[in-house]
Amino acid sequence: MNVTHRLELRDICIQLGDHVLVALDTEIGPGEVLTVMGPSGSGKSTLLAYLAGFLAPEFRAKGQVLLDGHDVSSLPAERRGLGLLFQDPLLFPHLSVSGNLRFGMPQASTDKAARVEKALANIGLTGFGDRDPATLSGGQKARVALMRLLLSAPCAVLLDEPFSKLDTHLRHEMRRLVFDRLRQAGLPSLLVTHDAEDAEDAGGRVIDLSH
């Protein structure tokens, strides 16, 4: 995980009809977290959908998404190398905890079992591999979701208000964990949120869409 990655957003412009929702030109270096802030309806979720490859057909988008210099904006979602962290942990209910962690691991990777064990130990959940995700607490689920993302070896990460549904006391702890791990992995990350504290804890640049 020591390879460094860089995400460049070149002249991104997303329109709904004639109305420009988002216009953005920036780049995110390895281990950097860029926060995009804005109230609901400001187009920040649309921006994420566009980057990840799920833009609804009623929107029009221009621009280039360069990941390590390659334009990924015409690739299908599964080949972009962009990981996504949602508001909810969304652990697959039909898989065990380790099944969830394995789900995203590249098929060629060897010693999967050992890496899953290591990942669980890494988030303080040693021995939880066989558990039903439904029996985990909210914080534990969020940690498994983060590990699943990292094990899928993305080249950059998109965060869609991943802390908004956590209890207040967990939120701060979870933010630190997430940002630390992303930085360690050297991943460029884009966080969208409406919570100013998220931006503060992320510690990177902030783009405010409401202006």
Added chain:
Amino acid sequence: MMLRLAPALIVILLVAPILAGLAMALLPAFGYLPVLGGDSLSLAPWRALFAEPGLWRSVAISLASGLIATAVSLAVVLLYLATATGSRLDRWIRRLVSPLLSIPHAAAAFGLAFLIAPSGLIARLASPELTGWERPPDLLIVQDPWGLSLIAGLVIKEVPFLLLMSLAVLPQLDAERRIAMARSLGYRPTLAWWKVVAPSLYPLIRLPVFAVIAYASSVVDVAMILGPTLPPTLAVSILGWFSDPDLDKRFLASAGAILQLGVTATALAIWWGLERLVARLRDAWIARGGRCRGETGLHVAGKGWILLITVIAFAGIGGLAIHSVAGFWRFPDALPDNVTTSHWVRSLPSLAGPVASTALIAVVSTLLALALTLATLESEQRSGGATTRALWLLYLPLIVPQIAFLFGLVVVMEQLGISPTHALVAFGHLLFVLPYVFLSLSEAYRRFDPRWSRLALTLGASCNGVFWRVRLPMLLAPILTAMAVGLAVSIGQYLPTQLLGAGRVTTVTTEAVSLAAGGNRRMIGVWALVQACLPLLGFVIAIGLPKLLWSRRRDMQGAP
């Protein structure tokens, strides 16, 4: 690539046989069928048809029983829903009604016949104390000339259908908040339901209601068991003409099939007019703003009728069971003198073949229907959730009377040189299985949270990977339920089996219905009970298998 063709394939598979069948009924109806020597157009078949004694009475009974059975079933369902509050009684009723849906029409009809016949269970329970009857009274209750028992038999089966259709769409309406709002304006709860929920519910169940009208006005098997005989309903008459050894009667039958199409269309048109009328009356009633009057009556009727129907249906199945093991049974005795397994033992050898045929045809048609349904729904998901407009055509096989196009289809198959085999029958069943499988699965599939597949894609899974590893396992329960519905629909089919199988493919249903004429109640009890139990097997698996597979996955336990 193949996926994108799936919606078109479904439409062609459903529409082409119906159009071909109708065309091949229309041509002979005007005297054109070269194989039988009819090579010029004429009105002779129609003259022969109108010369049939009792034709108009047949038409009137078909029309009336279709409309009345539908109106009564709809009323019972709405009355119940208006009073349903989620109490323990309500949950109990729902749990009882769902299995009723899976019981084939013929079995339910036999059950009712055994109950209400002059020597049936009700007469036995009430005799001789209440009625004074020492021997069965000479009354024509079953197969009464007015078609009342036919209507009752249809209502027993259509109430569960309309109830489940309504329960499927009700969550969209947010009924609880609407009622809370109306109650805060002073309306009593049941009245509030009728005034603020029913008007939005009806448009959502309109197509199923139309399907019930079409079915009830053209049904064959139930009418053979419970309907009048001299003359029978139009659909039963047509089947008689078609099966007549005199091949010239086929022209007459074809004209009859077209007339049946007209009768069903007329029933739908009358219903459409009634809808307008009721909507006007309803608007005036709502505008008047009454808040209390009628509350008690509506409330009592709501639970009473549906309970009565459920009890009758189950008592009927119970009656089948008793008859199937009854030994000597004198008339006013409520129960037989002794119980015997001899009817079962004697039937077993002849049961094996038809049971195997039934299962084979049901499994093949259901699997085909499931594959087509999944392919269509999956291609919808991949193309961004756009539903194919033409899919309303799915309702076509449910709205066009079976008897109107199946004859023509048989003629088409004869001309193409396709012999009546299990495969042909399974294809015929597919026409009716496919719509039900699609309708019962599409809701769950389309409502499936898109974030799961997005998540899986961003984790690097391919589109196919998402389907096999995420959507399929997570939707296992609704998929199995849709399969159980498909199996039940196939098992219950009488006319397609009889016609496309040309009597050479026998299933439990065709055998049971053919026993109706003989009147051997012990044998009917055995066969109808087998017919009723086969579809239940499917539902037991559909409910049990996910519980077993996901016993260690708590979030997979509830309905997805």
